[in-house]
Amino acid sequence: MTHQTGDEGAVMAREVQVTFDAADPASLAAFWADVLGYELQGPPGDFDSWDAALDAMGVPPERRNDASAVVDPKGAGPRLFFQRVPEGKQAKNRVHLDVRAAPGLTGDDRMAALEAEAERLVALGATRLARHEPAPPLGAGHLVLADPEGNEFCLD
Numbered sequence: 001m002t003h004q005t006g007d008e009g010a011v012m013a014r015e016v017q018v019t020f021d022a023a024d025p026a027s028l029a030a031f032w033a034d035v036l037g038y039e040l041q042g043p044p045g046d047f048d049s050w051d052a053a054l055d056a057m058g059v060p061p062e063r064r065n066d067a068s069a070v071v072d073p074k075g076a077g078p079r080l081f082f083q084r085v086p087e088g089k090q091a092k093n094r095v096h097l098d099v100r101a102a103p104g105l106t107g108d109d110r111m112a113a114l115e116a117e118a119e120r121l122v123a124l125g126a127t128r129l130a131r132h133e134p135a136p137p138l139g140a141g142h143l144v145l146a147d148p149e150g151n152e153f154c155l156d
Contacts, residue, residue: 002102018079018080020080021089022079024084025065029080035099035124035147036077037072038073039070040068066084069081083087092152093151096151096152099155101117102156105106106134122145125148126145128143142155
């Protein structure tokens with residue numbers, strides 16, 4: 001196996017993009033932007049809007065919800081990309097996001113913070129799936145939810 005290396009022979013860090021298959025990329029992107037405090041990615045180049053950019057690219061109106069993306073406004077977190085696929089979700093996710101909603105909190109304070117965030121996300125379209133109580137020393141407690149298209153994620 002070969003690795004791409006930098007000047008000092010170390011493996012170079014890679015940027016990561018998380019990609020979601022979706023039936024409605026624009027709606028799912030808006031949901032995740034609200035969950036994470038992200039923003040919709042702006043149009044390329046000097047275009048004032050996505051419609052102007054897509055017009056210039058010759059993308060017909062019926063194809064304009066084929067993809068969407070959200071980005072961390074501070075540039076620290078990964079880009080989330082949403083692509084339209086014809087099939088629906090079939091099984092449990094093998095990879096999921098952990099949304100760190102109660103950093104530094106423990107016990108009842110932690111679970112109360114997670115519950116408050118779960119209420120906000122359910123109002124945005126999430127579905128609550130499970131609550132896992134704290135089980136020290138390793139289990140701090142978390143909630144399992146699903147986004148509007150059924151992709152599981154944890155409030156951690």
